[in-house]
Amino acid sequence: MTTLADLAPITELTTRDGTVLTVRPAFAEDEAALEAFFDLVNAEDRRFRFLAASQHVGHDQLQPLTHVDHWRTESFLGYDRKSGELVASAMLACDAKMHTGEIAVSVRGDYRGKGVGWTMLDLLAAEAQRRGLKRVISIEDRDNHAAIELEREKGFTAHGLDGDPHLVLLEKRFD
Template sequence: MSLNDAITLPTRSGTRLDVRPARETDAEALSQFFEQVTDDDRRFRFFAAADRVSPQQIAPIVKADHYQTESWLGFSDRGEIIASGVLAYDDEGDTGEVAISVRADHKGQGVGWAMLDFLGRQAEQRGCKRVIAIESRENSAAIEVERDKGFIPEPFIGDPALVILSRTF
């Protein structure tokens, strides 16, 4: 699927979001994208404080196996990456875990909402019974979006700094 074959998702702000699977050739653009994500959002996505995302962190995003992991990129109408979303399935395929990042200058435009809806539909079409997001309790913006989308918080056993938000189908 090329960018021309991407799926166009509606956002509440009217921002056009073209989504397609990530490819290995996206590695450099994805690295630049993560430089335009807020420091907090980068920390929340990778559970580590760093000024940059390493090539070792980019590799699994652009080399998804399409069995246990799917990785999607959202592009602006100018062809720039403005969102990244990963959907990782458990061994049984019953649960899919989502992780989404949105470029700082596109936050608040419904891009994260659109990606969350899209990834949820992908998981449901694959037969998942549940979608989860593991969040830092400090990440109030993501928790609010997920709760607005019907996700229910649960404790993360073993780490009180984290929370699981889940939605069942």
């Protein structure tokens, strides 16, 4: 019998505070774990991730995170190796030409400030480069100062988004 461990390459990454994350791709079987995870992401961060206020993230929002092709679109889950708990979700969604990938990261509320977001962002950038993308982008609410600052520190440049004064596009080029 094939298990998730057989299908999902597992990577261990260490955050700046020494937390060791076990990271693997997400699968359909992970929907319940992601649903519980997003209940532990603070409300403002949930709003920033989905660009809409939501007290609970349900099936319609979770399906794109768990039903991916693992090449053009990848969804990663980060677990604290010590506790085994899901503490981060990161997504890379590429355009049809494999030129640009949009990224998004969420971190459980009690793991913020430990370098988990930094580590997952580095993973997404490395994956984008491995897949041959020319750039990654992130669309952020202008009020999401923490994410914008983090992405700038990681080499992203900010651009206004035509037609929407509430959003900003951050871009990191690899060429």
